[in-house]
Amino acid sequence: MKAFKLENEPKIKSGFTTPEHYFDDFSAKVLQQINNEKEVKVLPLYKRKNVISIAAAAVIVFALMIPIVNNYNATSKELDEATLETYLSYQSNLNQYDLIQNLDTTDLQKLNKNVAIEDETLEDILASNPNIEHLITE
């Protein structure tokens, strides 16, 4: 069979035809359809209403959540020093030995400075203390 070459052939038409006078009233049909679509435009309005009510509901939900969120934020504040101290002294098993364990050299030096008492003061204390013997023996 001879190879078919499109360009060697006479132009092949698509062969599609239309009913007679098809295009005569086509534009009228289209305009009719456009007018029909215009009348049916009630639909988007209804849809928009729906969207508005959903949006309103969402806003109300968020508004109701504001006190909850505020409350949550308030309780999450950091512990203040006094609360922490009270907790440590009354609620925990920490005793002075545990505290001493955690002291390092710098802490000890600081403590030393505070404790450094002049000799005279020491003498006064010893002299005025009636339980001196008791103190010595301890």
Next chain:
Amino acid sequence: MTDEKEFIQELLNPKTQNTAFQKLLSDYQKPLYSHIRNIVLDHEDANDVLQNTFVKVFQYLKNFKGESKLFSWMYRIATNEALTFLNQKAKLNGLTSEALQTKTIENLKSDVYFDGDEIQIKLQKAIVTLPEKQQLVFKMKYFEELKYEEIAEILGTSVGALKASYHHAVKKIEIYVTSN
């Protein structure tokens, strides 16, 4: 181009809208019909798609930015409408788009609005074997005799790519027709 801008203004102005749209319809109904018919193949389907195309054109005119020509913009809407229609119809019938077209071509002989013989049918059968893009390019170039530049604007591709597509399409069609 200024003429086209004026024409678009007329289409948007409520006072001149009707006359302008009538003109648009009479200018484009035949070429767009051929374009759509070549894609969907059946006259009744082409009629539906063409009507929807013009309704869409009317609805979206206010969004038309004038970035492309009115001509290619309308062809683009028509192409999309036709392809969407084909896919939906195929889905409804539980077929692939290609199977649906093959079936339609087999029924062409009994279609009262088809005036063709064996070679027309064979050519249509050959076209169906092509990828969608090549089908479009071939139909627009061979049947509708659009310029490459026009097709490029409608399909948003380069002229070079279109020429290559058309060349491939012709080769495949020739092989199909020779061997069937």
